[in-house]
Amino acid sequence: MSQPPSQQPPQGGFGAPQEPPYGAPQPPQSPPPQGSPDQAAPPQGPPPGQPPAGPPQTPPSGAPAYGYPQQPPAQPGYGYPQQPGQAPGPYGQAPGPYGQQPGPYGQQPGPYGQPAPGPYGQQPQGGYGYPTQQYPGAPAPGGPGSGGGFLKNRTGIVVAAALAVVLVAGAGTWFLVSDSGDDDKKPVATTSNDPKPPSASPTVDEGDGSGDGREGNDDLNAGRKPGEAKVAWLQKNDVDLPRNGATVYGPWFAGDVVAKAMYRGVSGYSVADGKQKWTVPLPADVCAAPNSPTADGKIVIGVKDGTTDKANCSVLQMIDLNTGKPGWKKSVKKNGTWDLLSDIGLAISGDTVTVGRTSNSNAYRVSDGKELFGNPSGNCKPFAFAGGPKLIAAVNCRTDDVENPQHQVQELNPESGKPKWTYQPPRGWEVSKVYSVTPLVVRLDHEEKKQWAIAALTDGGKLRSQLAPAKGDILTADCGSSFAIFGEKLEGCSGVAADANTFYMATKDDTSGTARTNKVIAFDLNTGKPKWDAPAPAERVLKPLGMEGGDLLLYMQPTYDKAGAIVTLPPTGGTPRTLLQHPAAAGRVENGFFSSKVVYQGERSFVFSTRVSASNDKEEREQSTLLVFSK
Numbered sequence: 001m002s003q004p005p006s007q008q009p010p011q012g013g014f015g016a017p018q019e020p021p022y023g024a025p026q027p028p029q030s031p032p033p034q035g036s037p038d039q040a041a042p043p044q045g046p047p048p049g050q051p052p053a054g055p056p057q058t059p060p061s062g063a064p065a066y067g068y069p070q071q072p073p074a075q076p077g078y079g080y081p082q083q084p085g086q087a088p089g090p091y092g093q094a095p096g097p098y099g100q101q102p103g104p105y106g107q108q109p110g111p112y113g114q115p116a117p118g119p120y121g122q123q124p125q126g127g128y129g130y131p132t133q134q135y136p137g138a139p140a141p142g143g144p145g146s147g148g149g150f151l152k153n154r155t156g157i158v159v160a161a162a163l164a165v166v167l168v169a170g171a172g173t174w175f176l177v178s179d180s181g182d183d184d185k186k187p188v189a190t191t192s193n194d195p196k197p198p199s200a201s202p203t204v205d206e207g208d209g210s211g212d213g214r215e216g217n218d219d220l221n222a223g224r225k226p227g228e229a230k231v232a233w234l235q236k237n238d239v240d241l242p243r244n245g246a247t248v249y250g251p252w253f254a255g256d257v258v259a260k261a262m263y264r265g266v267s268g269y270s271v272a273d274g275k276q277k278w279t280v281p282l283p284a285d286v287c288a289a290p291n292s293p294t295a296d297g298k299i300v301i302g303v304k305d306g307t308t309d310k311a312n313c314s315v316l317q318m319i320d321l322n323t324g325k326p327g328w329k330k331s332v333k334k335n336g337t338w339d340l341l342s343d344i345g346l347a348i349s350g351d352t353v354t355v356g357r358t359s360n361s362n363a364y365r366v367s368d369g370k371e372l373f374g375n376p377s378g379n380c381k382p383f384a385f386a387g388g389p390k391l392i393a394a395v396n397c398r399t400d401d402v403e404n405p406q407h408q409v410q411e412l413n414p415e416s417g418k419p420k421w422t423y424q425p426p427r428g429w430e431v432s433k434v435y436s437v438t439p440l441v442v443r444l445d446h447e448e449k450k451q452w453a454i455a456a457l458t459d460g461g462k463l464r465s466q467l468a469p470a471k472g473d474i475l476t477a478d479c480g481s482s483f484a485i486f487g488e489k490l491e492g493c494s495g496v497a498a499d500a501n502t503f504y505m506a507t508k509d510d511t512s513g514t515a516r517t518n519k520v521i522a523f524d525l526n527t528g529k530p531k532w533d534a535p536a537p538a539e540r541v542l543k544p545l546g547m548e549g550g551d552l553l554l555y556m557q558p559t560y561d562k563a564g565a566i567v568t569l570p571p572t573g574g575t576p577r578t579l580l581q582h583p584a585a586a587g588r589v590e591n592g593f594f595s596s597k598v599v600y601q602g603e604r605s606f607v608f609s610t611r612v613s614a615s616n617d618k619e620e621r622e623q624s625t626l627l628v629f630s631k
Helices: 217-221 584-591 617-622
Strands: 129-131 230-236 246-254 257-262 265-270 276-281 286-288 298-303 315-320 325-331 345-349 352-357 360-365 371-373 380-386 391-397 406-412 419-423 430-436 440-446 451-457 463-466 496-498 502-507 519-524 530-535 542-548 551-556 565-569 577-581 596-601 604-609 624-630
Touching: 217 230, 217 584, 230 584, 246 596, 246 604, 298 345, 345 380, 352 391, 360 380, 380 406, 391 430, 406 430, 406 440, 430 496, 502 542, 519 542, 519 551, 542 565, 542 596, 551 596, 584 624
Parallel strands: 496 542
Antiparallel strands: 129 596, 230 624, 246 257, 257 265, 265 276, 286 298, 298 315, 315 325, 345 352, 352 360, 352 380, 360 371, 380 391, 391 406, 406 419, 430 440, 440 451, 451 463, 496 502, 502 519, 519 530, 542 551, 551 565, 565 577, 596 604, 604 624
16 A cells, blocks of 8 residues: 655745745644554655655746746746746755655645635536536635535635746755635745645536426527537426525436436436436435436435424435436434534445545445445544545544644545555645546645645555646636535536546636637646647637547537537647537527536537526526537
8 A cells, every 4th residue: 555645745935945935734743643554654755955756757946926936937826837946945955844854745746836816716527517607696615624624615716826836956846835815825835755745736716307398499499500409408497496596416317317306306307308207206405416326327315304404414315317216215324423414425436325524424335225334443534535436535634733634535445445545645735626536636725825736646646746837827627616514525526627647627717808718728647737728719718528539528608699519629739629519599598507517428418507596486487407409
């Protein structure tokens, strides 16, 4: 099993490579408590003055805050190393801010970029899906918190403001940390010796289904031009919802069924024409759901244990999406008096569904509901998960200072819950989101400093690289706007994509011209540096959805006078090629979705509302919830 990285954070002052960083995470003098015998103590860095043994990377150079180099060469903001520097290495050549110990982040690209405005902005991701607009009155992003995702689900804009990263010859790399921009904060420089904790990194800004789902389709297809897709079906809300509306979970696909859950029901529809195939009424509100079902189309959702405001999200209900047949149902097992179940996060990997919440977790077999594992012994407890091909856990280790948490990232055996490896970032850095499971790309936040970074890990849990956008680039990702106090969901972000060696993200919209536009950036996962960028067509905005046949799949958002489209880019960059052009006649409806997510599946594109909310009953029942296009 690989050793967790050292806890020593990079050195260097707010962008000044030769001075200790302001607010840089302080490494503990002794390894933090481990959760199990499988977790080995983090390796110690090399003695001061000696080069760290880090991964073969060429750290970027850079300097001070907000991209303004103060000493060595300046670099892109938010931890995006741009050039190698010749400044004294914090990890071994100069007293490190982390207790003057050898830098843990050996030779890795700048951890968490530099401070930039609104670092805790919006985050995205989600296979082939990208949330577009936010519904009015959406819950605000979570506030600060520590210890297992307390008050953490936040919509974030990763800001890749100008960062300076200085490469110390043979001694590590300086990383600038991204900042929220709420106040006058300077970027934090840190160093690294081996793939360890990242430091601040790039800036990263229901119905009962009784209808046939085709109301108004004839008008939407009227005047369809050659080459345009057709509107396969349009669904409008037909459920009477509470005053504040309801979150829509999904969509999930199983065979020829597309399913979603909202308020007190789960329904499945034909992907071809939108006709309802089945519906499962529930006794209380749906309160949690995983990003994806099992390979054979089964899903487990969270349902409240009552209908009052004090009800907990503690009931699990399995449903076969192919048939709509409900399976097992059980209450989540509490792990002691302080196991709060007001919010939970669900994730599925293989035949396992995990239930995460602050400092607690359980896992059950999806097929029969048998409990597979619960909280491990020791001080380190998993509290949130990301599923899919692998089961990734965010772990919180109990410390003597709740304001300076110790988190870990682990890959777990989905049947036993045993860690396969453990990656440990420096104290203060908390695991926030998993943008991709394979390859593994995670976001870490520093609540106290309002800084964060994006790091790529190897299959063995070693730090592979940290994203280092070019100076001035501000990356965005949208992870929704759910407000959870005791539950954290690592997965489900949209607007990002990855293949084996490249990670793709879009920049924040540029509004300086007559209309919004942006670009997509491809990052080399082995170095963290940009490989290329592709500007969106004039006055258009592109958002990554996933990979399709080796190419990058993107959604070109609609405008007030143009419909959206599904386009692709080759892995080498270039000009977008249209895969599915949405009809102009449907542009107004497409552009009218609030808080939507776009999914491309089976040569169809699905524009899916993630929230239904309106000021009166009439508007509520007229709100479009799912718009499907096909060739």
